[in-house]
Amino acid sequence: MSSWLMPVAVAVVIVWIGVRHVRASRSETLLDEHARRRVGPQAGAVPAPLSVWREANRLFRAGEEEGLLLLAEIGRQAPRRRQAVVTSWLAALRGGVSMGLDAPWRTAVQRELVSHLRPGADFWPGMDVVAPGAILVDFDLSGCRVNRVDLVGAVFLGDARFEAMTVTGDANFAGARFLRHAVFTDALFAKSASFGLAVFAGNVSLRSAQVADQLVFARAKVSGRADLRRAEVSGRADFRHVRFGGRALFGDVVFHQDAWFRHAWFRGRTDVGSALIGEAAEFGNARFGRRVMQ
Template sequence: MSSTWLTALFFGVVALVIAVRHYRQGQADTLLDDHARRRTNGEADRHLSEWREAHRRLRDGDVEGLRTLERIGQEKSRLRQDIVTSICAGLRGGVDLGVDEEWRRTLQDALVRHLRPGTQFWAGMSLQFESATLVDFDVTGCRIRAAKFSRAEFLGTTRFDAVTVTGDAEFDEARFGRRVSFDDALFARSASFRGTKFTGNATFDAMRVTDEVTFSHSRFSGRATFPRAEFAEAAHFRRVRFGGRAYFTGTVFGKDAVFDGSWFRGRTDVNDALFADGASFEGTRFGRRVPPLAEDSRG
């Protein structure tokens, strides 16, 4: 094949790639326009253009795009969940997609600003962070409708202190790279940490779960402390591996507490826990001697 044909073929492929990209971008813009029309009940094209342009700028890491979306959300409550979802999408990449620290903190600050009760609070927002990579994630004092963090990877220090989740919370198979705290957190429905890995210390001081909670098949490499935690319904700790100290001092189990097949390798305190119903430790292993449960704590 002559060089002329090779050159023509090369430029033909390049032109095709460019055309496909333009086509896909056009499809994306059309979807944004249609979506905006539905959400804004057919308001002026100026608002549709502003909505689309703000999302473009947000995707490009432009803070002005973020500020425009926040302003739109303040004015139009029906658009708020879409804006929160867009912010979540910007955060989901973490360090893997090259999100720089300043931009990441800007997005997270905006998220917290609208999830924490105050003058800019947006009620009823849900978080979608499945399979996300999050760095130094902190939603202390926030109020969330539903939290989806299954298979997420948390780098740095993570804080869910005093958070309120009114719907279901999912952390299944998530991985916490360093310290994580759920102190004073309230889960109004179920909370699931099935298969979750806690590499650093994990604290659940005074955490409350009003529905079923599960930590089955989870791994705690560091210290795990549940002082004064309250589990109103069944609590599942089947086949959990506690590599460090595990303290349940003053923990209240309102229904069945199941620790079957778990392994406590470090110092353990379950003697001061209150078991209002049944407590099962079948096949549980203890690396250190554990004081027997008090008579009034047994199920």
């Protein structure tokens, strides 16, 4: 390389780093000024530096939309903060009606959450949805792509919708209670999906869903219709001790490995027409209350 090219290359790199630093500083300054304007200096006191993160959470917990939007802006500017922002939003949603969240506020929080979990211009990849024991109202993550889901013991008021959702990590709904319909139609679980001990007061649909590892429904209770038509499970499918109160539809389902139905109770009509089971199918001590269509 010519002797004059080296200084030029160094200068270009220095300028590029400087521009990035200026842009980052400008964003932080705007957020800091916003927070200071919200609080205001005390009379006769010198304004102290204020944590934008703390102020955003304070406003958000107070139910102010400005806090919601400020948290979203922090997530855009600082990717390392995104999971914490998502966790804050889930914390607001998880209280359901017990936290006194009115419908417009809950809808606004959920809309902002979904806008960053659904692939698009403002998508935040790799987010975990962790809210065990939550009380969630009309929860809808349809079309979202997330990493891990932990909703163990959650209570879903209204319909719970996860249509065409993609979960790249494990999905755990063990012990959850769905007080209306649960919709997982066309969902993709890249690892395991667990609904063990879950209670479905309405219908549950995994129609055309795909599970790359095991699917666990052991000891779940389904009062309405269970629709697994055209679902595909690559790992073991565990339906032991499940109580199907309504119709159980397994038409064209594909179980690549074992499918266990020991002690399962099919009270409604059962349809297993065209079902494919790659290895063993176990129905020991299973009970059928009505006609089985094969």
